[in-house]
Amino acid sequence: MTTATTTTTTPPSIYNVPNLLTTIRFFLAIGVVVLLAYQEYWSALVAFSVAAGTDWMDGYWARKYGQVTKLGRIFDPFVDKIIICGTFIALVAIDDSNVAPWMAIVIVARELLVTSLRGMIEGSGGDFSARWSGKWKMVLQCAAIILVLIGLGMRDAPAWILHATTLTLWSAVALTLYSGWEYILAATRMLRDGAKS
Template sequence: MTTAPTTSSAAQPSIYNVPNLLTTIRFFLAIGVVVLLAYQQIWPALVAFSVAAGTDWMDGYWARKYGQVTKLGRIFDPFVDKIIICGTFIALVAIDDSNVAPWMAIVIVARELLVTSLRGMIEGAGGDFSARWSGKWKMVLQCAAIIVVLICLGMLDAPAWLLQVGNATLWAAVALTLYSGWEYILAAARMLRENAKS
């Protein structure tokens, strides 16, 4: 009696799926945003960024709903998120009247690098370093700040209230970025202590 061979790969979803396609599209949109901002094409950059940010949740939702979560997607999706956020903030530093100071971009990039390193270390040791709500809201505030800043830059004479909203959202995004990073540091330290005791 013969039995059909079983392989672990049969249970793994293909990397050629809708979530990874959406992430790939978002990757090229992220590159496009940075290039457009380098040439002061504010409104096209705003459209590209809005589409990229708006579809960010779609790939994760689709992957979970239809069982298409892949190792590639788990790595590629957050990588693209970091490209579009960090790249856009860095590009805005070079634009006059954006109100994005160099230190703000440094804080945002440093936080992303730190959390990525901590996640790799914890999950490499078998721990669970899933995203926290502060990290998710940080992303929302960062996207909102970028959108408002781009709208203000695109208008010939932005109203004072809109400029104030842009500044407030920008500072709130930076503050939550710092808080989120600190929360991840505490979580990583706690996990490392627990692993050391076990």
Template sequence: MTMTTTMTANKTSIYNVPNALTSARFALAIAVMVLIPMHAYLAAMILFLIAASTDWMDGYWARKYGQVTKLGRIFDPFVDKIIICGTFIALVEVTGSGVASWMATIIVARELLVTSLRGMIEGSGGDFSANQLGKWKMVVQCAAVVAILLGLVYPSLNWVASAGQVLLWAAILITLYSGYVYVVAAAKLMRTDS
């Protein structure tokens, strides 16, 4: 982040469109977690799609109109993690979802680990921005959630359920691998700084 952007972030009001969008996505994430245990899978899938697909909007708006805030820089990635982790946790208790508790634990643990490493490195002045693999990880996780929910909406469509399970395992594998890549990158940065 440049000095100009940092100064803008300090002067910009937190009551702006990007933070409102992030707050709306947070509300949608909570709604998804409420709807899944109620077996309202279609509604949950639609709200999840809206929440996940609008992820880029708040960041784009903040950068385009100079509305970057410290709150937004923390709140936006936090909401991303709530959307993914919360949905996977909610799916654990759903019979037929295929999501085991250890799978949800891996996803949550990876997010907590990377967030901790990012806070530690950026807190000491380093750069630990998200890489392309991290973005692909999010895409595969979202695709897995949508396919699983679609399979729960239409249980007679075996190919949808199969696609959901394939994407679920792909999400677990890419989550583990991206976590490993971030740990290696963090270790290199810490060795350089010491």
């Protein structure tokens, strides 16, 4: 006679390394905005580089060691948006940053739109995973911010840095717009297919 045993899997605790790393990145993002307000550009560059450069680490750790939590799935992308959107908004207030208000508006609007679409699609059971355009958009945005901060930190930045900053900044905005449009098309197809089924 055999007895069936049922095993229950305990969900991972929210008190884990990935969520700790995300929390550290959150405070670094706030620190970047504060440092920019006090014109501490080199310190802001270091804080931003650490925050942006370790973005992959918490997700990698969570997947490798089975520490993916609902809090982490919400908190991690939220912190990503604070890092990028907060820094761009702070740079708008600095005259020599070359970051125009409309650029920050485009970036913030895209993030709000995609977040809303993802919540709507995944809330109804669909898969609205990140696309490569979204990932490369993040890379270009980080590169643009780093170059802007380097230019602000140098008293007389070389012309090539200024040109590279302008090119990267405009490329980041263009890819932001393209990525947003791609997500809109994807969401429209999913909603249309869902309505037909």
